[in-house]
Amino acid sequence: MPSSPIRKLVPYAEMAKKKGIQVYHLNIGQPDIETPKMVLDAVRNSNFTVLEYSHSAGNESYRKKLVEYYQSVGIQVSYDQIIITTGGSEAIQFGFLACLDEGDEVIIPEPFYANYNGFAVAAGVKVVPITSHINNGFALPPFSEFEKVITPKTKAIVLCNPNNPTGYSYTRAEMEILRDLVKKHQLFLFSDEAYREFTYGENQVSAMNMEGIEENIILMDTISKRYSACGGRIGALITKNKMVYDAAMKFAQARLSPPGFAQIAGEAAVDLPKDYFTDTKAEYQKRRDLIVKRLNAMPGVFCPNPGGAFYAMAQLPIDDSDVFCQWLLESFEFNNSTVMLAPATGFYGTPGLGKQEVRLAYVLNTQAIENAMDCLETALKVYPGRTL
C-alpha cells in the first residue's frame, strides 16, 4: 500500500506551524467555503432518539431525494440504482471490488487522483497509466494511445471529470472517444464526477448520458466538494448494471451502513436553492482566474487554464517537486508564512514524471491566494534547486 502523496508532507507542515509560520494550504482539496447553514442545521435540528444503522444502501428517503438531484443535472436514475457510500472513497473501493478481479488491469489517464492507486492495490488490481500532457492542458490522450495498452486483462477505464488533479473538463468529443473504447472492448467506465458543478466553460458531460454504454458505467460521486462537506464522508455509487449493483451491495452490507448524521445533511442539501452553485462557482472562477494569472506571470512557470474542479497544475523551473514542496515547509518563509503544495509526482503512475509539476488547490479566498502566490514567487527566486 503506497503512502498518500498529499498527506506525507503533513508532518513538515506541522513542524512549520510549531515554529509560528503560517502555512497556506493549497495542497489539499479542503475548501474554506462554508458548508451551507441549511445543510448543517438539518443535522442540528434532527430529533431522532436512537442513532440506528441505516439501510446498507443508505436511507431510502435520501436515495429518493438524490433521484431529484440527479434529474436536476440531467441524469436519470432510480433510487434502487444508488448506494450511499462512506465518502467518494468508498464508492471507488466498492466499484473496484465489485467489477474487478485480482490481476485485472484498469487504464487511467495520468496524472490521476493518487488514491485510485491505493484502492487498486487494495483490490489486487493493476493500474496502467497513459500520459496526458501539460502542453495541451491535459486533454484526453487519443483513442490509439488507449488501444496500445489494452490487453485481455484490461477491464476498465477510470475517468475523473472535471479532473483532479489537472482541472481538465472533458469535452463531448472526448467522452465519445471513451464511449467508443468502452463499447469496442466491453470495458467498465468508472466515472468520478465529484466536481460536476464546478466547470467554467461548457457544462460537464456526464458519462451517465453516453448512449449505448449504460450498463458499463459506474458513477462515483460525493457531497464533499459540492457542498463543502468533506468531513461528512458521504458519497454514492450509482450504476444501471444490476449485477454490479448487487455485487457492490455485498460489500455495502459487510460494512453495515454509511454514516447516519451526514446522510441527513446530504438529503437537506438537495433542496438548496440553485443560486448556491451559481455563487460558489463564481467564487471558484475568481480564484482560478487569479491563481492562473499569478502563476503564468512568474518567470519560467506555465499553468494551463483549467476548465473545472478547483485544481491547477503548474510547471515550475525546479529540479524536483517533492524536494521543493518539502523545502517550502522546512527551509523557507516569506513574511513569516509559506505555502504547501502537492508534488505532481504522486499523481503519475509512470516513474519520473511530474518532477517539474505541482498541483495547487484554489480552495482559499483570493487574499490568501495572493499571499500564497507572493510566497511561491519569492521561493522560486531563492530555491537552491532552481533550473532556470
Added chain:
Amino acid sequence: MPSSPIRKLVPYAEMAKKKGIQVYHLNIGQPDIETPKMVLDAVRNSNFTVLEYSHSAGNESYRKKLVEYYQSVGIQVSYDQIIITTGGSEAIQFGFLACLDEGDEVIIPEPFYANYNGFAVAAGVKVVPITSHINNGFALPPFSEFEKVITPKTKAIVLCNPNNPTGYSYTRAEMEILRDLVKKHQLFLFSDEAYREFTYGENQVSAMNMEGIEENIILMDTISKRYSACGGRIGALITKNKMVYDAAMKFAQARLSPPGFAQIAGEAAVDLPKDYFTDTKAEYQKRRDLIVKRLNAMPGVFCPNPGGAFYAMAQLPIDDSDVFCQWLLESFEFNNSTVMLAPATGFYGTPGLGKQEVRLAYVLNTQAIENAMDCLETALKVYPGRTL
C-alpha cells in the same frame, strides 16, 4: 464476496411488513436503547461552519479523550496508538490489510461474526475455523485444537470478546491460552471488544492487558453497541505495534478521514456518568434472563446462558435454520406478528454446521421479547420441518 447472512433475509421481512405483520427484530444487533441525549446533543449543539476533513487518524481531541476512556476500563494506551475508524468494520478491514498478505491464514473460533469472513475475502486472506460447541456454551477450543490447524501461513487469531454471536465471555484462563499460542507461534491477535462493558459475571479480560504479547495485539473497537450509536459509524483500531500502526495509517489516509459529526458524539460519550453502563447493563441482563428462560422452557430447545454481549445462541428442533427463519417471515404469523432471527449457518465457516441453531439479539424491551418468544414457541409447534 459472500452475502451478509444476517441481511439476506431483509427482503422477506420487508414483504411481511407490507402484509401488515409486525416483525420482532431479534436478527440484528441494533439495540432499541436510546442513544444518550448528551451524546446526540454534542452534535446538535456543535457550532463549526465548515464540515472539514478530520485528521486521517481522527480528531486529536477525540483520540486524547479516548485515552481517558481506555484508562477507565484498565487499558493503558496513548493517543498516537489510536486510529479512529468508520465503524468497527473499518477497524477490522485496516487490521487485516495492515497485518496480512494475500494467501495468509487466520484462525477464528466458530461460530463467528460473519463479516470477518467478508473482510478476509476482500483482503485475500483465508479464514480457518475451529469449532466451539453449544454444549459447553461455546467456550474457547483447547490449545491443541488451535495447534492442529496452525501452518506456516497462519498469521493471526481473531477473537470477539464478549462474543458475537455466542455471547460467550472468555475467562482469564482462556485468554492465557491465547497469549501462549500467540507467543509460541508469533501470531497477531485481533481482539474485537465491541461489547466490553456488557458482561453479566466477571468483568471482560482485555487482550490489551495480556503480558508479553503487547506488540501482537490489534484492538478493534466501536462506539456502536456501547452507546447505542450504531449509525454513527465510529470505531477505532488500537495497537502498540508501530509498524502495524503505520501500515494501517496508509489505508486510513487513502480514505481521507472518518465521519465528522459522529466523532463529536464519540468524544462526548467519554464524559457520560459511570451509571450509564450500570443501568444499560442491568437492562440487558434482565432481557438475557428472560430470553434464556423462555427459550429453555420450549420443548426441544437448548440455550446456554451467555455471559456477555447481547446475543444468545439457541438449538432448535428444526431441520434447517435458513429455511426456518425464512418460513417465519414468509409463511407464519401469530397475533399478526412474527419474529426475525439470524440462522446460525452464516456464523460457521465449516459447511453444514449451525443448521439447528439460531442467534437471537436481545435488543428489544422485555415486553417485545415476551411477544417474540410467544411467536417462536407457537411457530415451533407448527413448523413443517420440526424434527422432534
